[in-house]
Amino acid sequence: MSHKFLSLIEDLSKIQNPEDFAGRLGSVIDELKKFNSEYDKLLFKYERSSKEKNILSSLLIRTSADLKKVSDKLKIRAEELSTLLTTIPAYVYFKDTSLKYMIVNQPFAEMAGIPADQITGKTIYDIFPGYKNTAYLDKEAYSIESGFALYDIEEEIEHTGRKRWVNSNIAPIRNSENQIIGLIGISWDITERKLHEEELRLSKELAEAGTIAKNEFIASISHEFRTPMNGILGLSEILKHSVLTHEQLDLLNGIISSAENLLVLLNDVLDFSAIEAGKMEMDYQPFMLDRVMEDISLVMKMKAAEKSLAYNICIAENVPNLLIGDSQRFRQIMINLTNNAVKFTEKGKIEVHISQLEQSGNRTNLRFEVLDTGSGIPPESLDSLFKVFSRVKQDRSKLISGTGLGLSICKKLTDLMGGQIGVESTLGKGSLFWFILPFTLSNIQKNKSQIAQSFETSSFSKKLVLVAEDNLINQRIVSYQLTKMGFEVDLAEDGQQALEKYHARKFDLIILDIQMPVMNGYQVAKAIRTDEKGTSRHLAIIALTANAMKGDRELYLDAGMDGYVSKPFTFETLQQTIISVLH
């Protein structure tokens, strides 16, 4: 610019003609203006630079200090994150979208046996040469493709001769524009846990096997207890009919009461173990409800009377009497509840109410209630009352013995029969135990009077009975009871001897113990039935058994027997069975 301007001035100085000079001067002025404009700009830039220098330098110094602070914070943060990544007790890794490792933490590197910086860019197959699966990589690929995190991926890997189980969580990583750029994986060594789980599984199996064995043992031992119990109760009964002093009678009553209590305990334990072992099955047969209730009342009224308690039964008119159900189990529940009511009531009354809830076709639901005016049950105990070994923690628990199994068994029995059981109680006023059971209506027309008549008219005088029983005490008890009924009794000590006597004499009835030496009861019964084949003869045979499990009845009947009596049995039970067999 200045060069051009100087050149124009020089040209101007050489012009001689004034007219040319004026024309050229215009160009010089234009150039001068341009020069001036450029000069102004340069001057501004210079001045601006000077003016701005202080502000910008101050701003830069301050903001640099800020950036330093930020940088220091970021450095600390980075160190914290690095420490976190290194010390976290898990294998942590980042992979890119091609599933190559980008960063791994120290525990991962140690597990792999390769320095962390040498893992970058490698695949799982590079790091773990023995790794052959694709399932894990498939899951990682799915996570990257779908954007979903995946949890609890368990896998067993083998590396450097060691097998280990790992549990992994994986999640995609996104950049600021929300694009997936890789994934993070966090894995834990769960080998110990897996081993522990296996141990627990084995322990559980052992425990279950132990429980089964225990139940079988209890069932077996309970069975073995029945024979001596029968002896104690039977002999005591015989003894009771002999001439005794008052003191001896009191002592004998004590023995009988204790033995009866022990029998209840034994039955509870046996039932409970059968239920627990899953061997308790219901035996549905026709029965008469009023008859069962009368039987129970006979006993309970006596027990209630001993404590000066009233005992009343109220059966609604619409309650059907002929039912199909497991009368033994029903009886057991009812006896348990009424027995408890008597036990825990000191004054007042016991009432049993039976009502029909609904009837549909040949099905009916009956509700049974046992009310007492006893001490009642605290509300906090009600929920656990039907649980195993539950006893109400109250003064009465100190006074009254029991296994704590009774109500638990009632609950399980009602469950097995498709019913319900419950309790309502007010402390100091009494309790209401109730249960609901479904029954099928029976169409067998048989009434109580008919049965009662046949019972009353029975007579066994001069009838000959053979009792085959190896246990001498039981032999003696049965003989005593049969003699009291009017029978003439012959005895055999084993099955062989019984069969010989069968051939030698003409008997009206044979009572066979099942477990006998030489020949057991089944074999004897089968031999007799074989002998009778082709004739019109049919000798009545009753089995004596310490077994009381469902299915036994079918076994005896299959062997040709006409009835059975479970030990220990009462005089009445034996007599009733004989009546049903001989009539």
Next chain:
Amino acid sequence: MILKTIHTDSIKGFRQAWSDNTDDGFHPNAAIIFSSVDLGLRELVDFLETKNVSVFGCSSCGEFLYDSQDQIITDGGLVCLMMTLIPGSFEIKLFNGNVKPSFNLGNEIGKWAGEVFKKPAILVLGSGLDTDGEQLVKGIQHHTGNEIRMFGGLAGDDARFKETFVFSGKTLENNGAIALVLNTDLYEINGIATSGWVSIGADKIITHSEGNVVYTIDDQPALDVYKDYLNVRDTDLPEIGVEYPLLIKKPDSRDILRAVINVDTAKKSLIFAGTVPNGAVVTFSSSPGFEIIEDTRQKVNQFYNQNSETDMLILFSCMARHNALGPTISEEINEAWQNWAKPLIGFFTYGEIGNNYTAACDFHNETFTMVSLKQKTDVA
């Protein structure tokens, strides 16, 4: 559309020029005027009232007028563009600033614009140093929607930061806004807004603000922070502060600059041209130097390539650009004028309003905001 221009440094000169321009029977129905407060705006408005013309004007912080005759950038002068717009295709209305806050003022303008035309475009000027340009824009958009074409600026007072004005052909208002609404069925309006300012330093947090008043930054008094960081005195603000605005970081990457236009030394607070939200992440910012001219040049050329035909151009350029670029500001204005070679009028503002291409309208600081206005040929 017939256009005539005036540039002068006195009201007397303006009267004469107006007379000269209308001697030939030219009767403009609208005029755009940007003038220094020093010229006597009351006298100017009194004169205009006699001319029965709709005026869209405001006080300025430097004015410029480029046409085939002159290319002038002035301080303390007046520029005017006399126009014959299609009757019924436009309306101008001045709004009293007693309608506060700024959002409500904008709301009133937006409501009116929607009543005048079904598809309006708006040119708007605001006066008053407490006016929050962002709220003014949001108030208008509340009625018109974000898609509306809208451009304008906040009036200046030659960098004194005392009192700014908008005016019509009848009224002068130091706290309000004037709006020119155009029927977009008849006119095509496009524009750009470009800054070039760059972020400096670490993030800071606005720890206490109310609207466009910032009390604390990183829990320090806002005025102290500015003085400390810029190493200036109370009296250097807000003028120096205008050149070093806060850059507000937004999640959508549409960062926005907010310039200081006033200070409250008693409360140690700063008043910005637009809202600075409480909790906003901000940085200081500065022009990177004279290279922003090249940046503007590229943006203008790009805009020209997409929009090469216009009848006139209106430019709202931040006074901070004038401060930063000095006489070299002519280079970026000249670039615009040379491309289209059509009359260009504008002024240096305390804040700009505009759409960047087809984006929603925002309130800006430190920008070169240019509008092209073209009468559609089929209605000529």
